[in-house]
Amino acid sequence: MRVTVRLFARLRDIAGTSDLARDVPAGSTAADVWRALVMEFPEMARYDSSISTAVNADYAKMTTSLADNDEIAFLPPVSGG
Amino acid sequence: MRAVAVTPDPLQLEPLLCLVADGGGHGAIVSFVGTVRDNNLQRRVTHLEYEAYEPLAVKALEQIVEEAGAQWPGIRAAVHHRTGRLAIGEASIVIAAASAHRANAFAACRYVIERVKQIVPIWKHEFFEGGEVWIEGATVNPTDEAARLEAVRRSCA
Secondary structure, three states, X not given: OEEEEEEOHHHHHHHOOOEEEEEOOOOOEXXXXXXXXXXXXXXXXXXXXXXXXXXOOEEEOOOOXXXXXXXXXXXXXXXXX | OOOEEEEXXXXXXXXXXXXXXXXXXXXXXXXXXXXXXXXXXXXXXXXXXXXXOHHXXXXXXXXXXXXXXXXXXXXXXXXXXXXXXXXXXXXXEEEEEEEOOHHHHHHXXXXXXXXXXXXXXXXXXXXXOOEEEEEOOEOOOOOOHHHHHHXXXXXXX
């Protein structure tokens, strides 16, 4: 299945893009997509313990299972205000 | 005028004050304006750029206003956050909270900014003399009750 990965702030800088399309195995979780991303961009590993996620623009857990065409966003620590 | 917004346009406080005043009758309205500081951690800041995951940021702000209403029944709150490039002194966030009495208006206003810093997917890119850095604050966990209660505690301090 295919998912769209949204990246922000430093993660976007590391990847060099804000949007990635990735084919992942059926049943993949947000954590699975994150691990694949870290393999591709090792610099992202330092966010392993601080990363949060959202699926289709709703807060989600790293254990959330994904469906075809989902948009998964990875959120580094935030700094609004 | 919506109670919550994430916008690249310059922020205005007055419409938020009118919105929460709702024609009057409240005894207190408290506002907060966050502005771009010219220094941070010994660095001379030249400007900031704010990036948002807009659809979720709007939902998060709505959640925060709902939380404030549940914590202090009867209050009315509104919050707008800016995105894009901001010069020194420009407003990055405006918050207004109205209540029958001043204590709850102050508390609700403070609560909104504390929670924004905890859970809203917005990031500050700081540009300073000699470099730039993404500011990384809180790890997002919208269901972390301990963090929410810490925001309540600060709001009532």
